[in-house]
Amino acid sequence: MTLIDLANPTKFLSLTGRILPWLAAATAILLVIGFYQAAMAPDDYQQGATVKIMFIHVPNAWLSMFVWGVMSLAALGTLVWRHPLADVAAKAAAPIGAAFTFLALVTGSLWGRPMWGTYWQWDARLTSVLILFLMYLGLIALWRAVDDPSRAARAAAILTLVGALNLPIIKFSVDWWNTLHQPASVLRMGGPTLDRAFLIPLLVMAIGFSLLFVTLHLAAMRNEILRRRVRSLQIMQASQQAA
Amino acid sequence: MTLGPYASFIVTSYALVAAVVLILIVWIAIDYRRQKERLRELEASGVVRRSGRSASDIR
Numbered sequence: 001m002t003l004i005d006l007a008n009p010t011k012f013l014s015l016t017g018r019i020l021p022w023l024a025a026a027t028a029i030l031l032v033i034g035f036y037q038a039a040m041a042p043d044d045y046q047q048g049a050t051v052k053i054m055f056i057h058v059p060n061a062w063l064s065m066f067v068w069g070v071m072s073l074a075a076l077g078t079l080v081w082r083h084p085l086a087d088v089a090a091k092a093a094a095p096i097g098a099a100f101t102f103l104a105l106v107t108g109s110l111w112g113r114p115m116w117g118t119y120w121q122w123d124a125r126l127t128s129v130l131i132l133f134l135m136y137l138g139l140i141a142l143w144r145a146v147d148d149p150s151r152a153a154r155a156a157a158i159l160t161l162v163g164a165l166n167l168p169i170i171k172f173s174v175d176w177w178n179t180l181h182q183p184a185s186v187l188r189m190g191g192p193t194l195d196r197a198f199l200i201p202l203l204v205m206a207i208g209f210s211l212l213f214v215t216l217h218l219a220a221m222r223n224e225i226l227r228r229r230v231r232s233l234q235i236m237q238a239s240q241q242a243a
Numbered sequence: 244m245t246l247g248p249y250a251s252f253i254v255t256s257y258a259l260v261a262a263v264v265l266i267l268i269v270w271i272a273i274d275y276r277r278q279k280e281r282l283r284e285l286e287a288s289g290v291v292r293r294s295g296r297s298a299s300d301i302r
Binding site for chain 1: 245252255256259260266271272275278286292
């Protein structure tokens with residue numbers, strides 16, 4: 001099966017039906033290993049046991065941006081190549097991305113209270129991630145507001161590409177402005193500054209959460225294709241009844 | 244493993260992540276069943292795709 005074949009929704013459904021159980025199993029195994037390693041990781045000399053929140057906060061924060069990146073590629077697929085699965089992919093990813101962003105915000109807040117002395121600060125990193133969360137909600141609302149999915153897709157694609165401008169702002173906010181949030185300690189020039197005792201569980205959790213996203217996204221795309229089939233059959237039924 | 248004086252913050256974070264991920268999984272699984280059920284009902288009422296293939300058969 002080539003990549004072009006996947007443009008066919010029926011072939012895509014057939015493929016997802018075969019690979020989803022394997023992806024789900026791989027996700028579960030990686031997350032179990034990751035949670036075990038996170039539980040066994042030593043306390044940080046400054047933060048104590050609260051460093052364990054990092055193992056769930058950071059993967060969710062990464063995914064909050066990664067999912068928008070995936071949606072931006074899908075938006076290009078909708079606007080430039082009119083790929084039949086592009087808007088399906090974008091629509092299916094939005095609620096999952098919103099959930100990851102919500103978790104990044106809340107776990108960050110729960111980490112911030114004992115470490116910074118506050119749940120929230122209107123600084124550049126926190127505010128730009130909150131804006132990302134609101135954009136996810138706006139996109140979901142847009143998809144729901146327009147009845148015809150192909151019409152909604154173009155408007156959503158434009159909004160997604162405009163929203164992608166926020167991604168470098170989030171990433172570099174800690175370098176460009178004075179913020180309460182710490183600077184990058186993994187994806188940075190010069191390599192990670194984290195000790196291996198924290199870095200390895202973090203990477204395992206990050207890969208596990210990324211696989212979780214891929215699994216959920218493929219399953220949600222399958223649902224969206226079926227929903228569109230329901231819609232087209234309902235339209236056919238209505239036209240048959242009218243005739 | 245001791246979680247120290249901020250155990251409630253750590254436990255709440257992990258519980259919240261587990262709950263939200265579980266809600267996502269259940270929501271997607273229920274949506275899948277619902278769409279398949281609606282397709283079966285439509286096909287049972289005599290509406291078929293232009294290709295003639297079953298819409299609910301995804302193998």
